Amino acid sequence: MVVLRAGLCPGLTEDMIQLLRANGIRTVVDFVSSDLEDVARKCSLSYKALVAVRRVLLAQFSAFPANGADLYEELKSSTAILPTGSPSLDQLLDSGLYTGEVTELMGAPGSGKTQVCLGIAASVSLGLKQHVLFLDSTGGFTASRLHQMLQARTEDEEEQAIPGRLRLCFVLQLEALQRIQVVRVFNIYELLSALQELRDRLSQQVVSSVGPLKVVLLDSVSAVIYPLLGGRQSEGLALMMQLSRELKTLAREFSLAVVVTNQVTRDSSSGPLKPALGRSWSFVPSTRVLLESKEATWDKATTQRAATLAKSPRQPTGIQVELDIG
């Protein structure tokens, strides 16, 4: 519903707008859906000018259909599949994270969501040499743990006896760390600002600061949305949908893989676990993975986790694999 403004298109002047407004035509939708002969008579404007304006407005504001074959070609050339750094998780996700889509990881506290996100950041930054953006809303990002993961990946096959090899590993780790940018956002408006800023930078193609960005990780989305939902506040759902629209547009327009983490809640104290943020959010991610601890109580410590596929456009749901987040 865009309001008609002078300068929106070449033929639209201020006087024209005043005349149209006097007759109840305020937005672009009103204009293109009204009968132009009628309008020309009532506002005493030239019919040809109105038709020209309508043509320009339609060209500017309407969507154009594309056929399936073109879409498929475009998808083949622009989609990439990114490895998550854990072969069993890749197998669960049908060989990795797809760009252009939003993937969600959900789990109880301590189930390993932040660890998997750090693993993805490490694998993409080190293995593919692409830039990563990590939006941290819980304060759980620990650079020393990321460094530990990078060390494990670069030094596992190398023999330390070869001179210079250790230094090369160190340089690789430093470069990988520099490609990961961390932004701390602690409420919804800061998050939306950060996403807007990212979009501005990507569309202006400022190469130096962003580089070839491929992954955006958001840990966690429920921490910023939870304080807004429920009660008599009605804008919580609207903001949540705004956020989902930003994330999906970013993923689709710039071919990014967006990964978000979510909490789980229970209906009652003994009910089954279900993802937080409700039904409206469940339509946003195209793939959902549930992470669980293998043990039922917290007495026994383990680094094994079970990942179950809860929603996927490509694989049957219910597949379960084991992950090691150690």
Next chain:
Amino acid sequence: MQREVGTLPLAPALRARLAAAGFQTAQELLDTGPCGLSKEIGISREEALEALQVVRQECHGDAARTAGGSGATRKCTALELLEEEQTQGFIITFCSALDNILGGGVQLTKITEICGAPGVGKTQLCMQLAVDVQIPECFGGVAGEAVFIDTEGSFMVDRVVDIAAACVQHCHLIAEAQQEEDLRKALETFSLENILSHIYYFRCRDYTELLAQVYLLPEFLAEHSKVRLVVIDGIAFPFRHDFEDLSLRTRLLNGLAQQLIIIANDHRSAVVLTNQMTTRIGQSQSTLVPALGESWGHAATVRLIFHWDNSQRLATLYKSPSQKESTIAYHITSHGFRDVQPPAVTHSTEGPELNPRKRPRTEEEKQ
């Protein structure tokens, strides 16, 4: 690309009116101007001016950030964060096993939650940390002050005096053993009166007072910039009794968690919370789980669960972004929170235990 009106921090009623009037992007609002705006949506000129002020601030903030200015966002690369973390200190707990599993001690800029049954030692650890945060840097501390927010009334000043005296004596012994000049100089300011005067104590009786206190905390911390520890002893207590609306409770707790993480981050201080335990009745058995529900579990970055194993106190690291899960044993003596003593010493102090859930009364001589 323009900022959408829906993403700007305006009042919800105003936002609804703007959407009904057909405004979509921030640029349209700025172009219309305050008079046009007040006429279009039917608000007073002052309100229109205020709204445009907010919009202008947001848009300029975005532009400044895009151009490379730092603005107010907390943005950096992982490498810079790593360097920052390596120079950051930890608050030691005087129990080396606990410090080890935490990776050095209680971390600054993170929220640590301590859950446990009654009498297991949560308040003792909080009081120990309030003293330990003040240890001077040459002894390995962070030389900061502490804020103690008490909701249960379990803060005992004479116990803090005992803990502080033991800590000062420990530092004296180290200084004597090492014979260094700066250690002795630092000890001149590290005395009992000094320690007690740098613990700022607040008493909150219900959840409204607690929320108000946390809301006012950033201003207090701006004045007292040396504070490095904020303890909230008993975050569960005001929220557990007298609360009918559970969804309101979840919302308030989540908002509180976000405010605390902002405080921890901006003022580079550690936030320590204590939580109670509740019973979850399952299919065949019942287990003790931390209180306040599932969603509260995500609020803390690091979670420690204290529990009993016959008469031994154990601490389990349940959730941490950088350390593995593990369990250690600890001991509470008249000097405070300590490691478990080797078995040759403990068996002489074991007496008849009347109530295994309460701290045993050890009869050690005060030095």
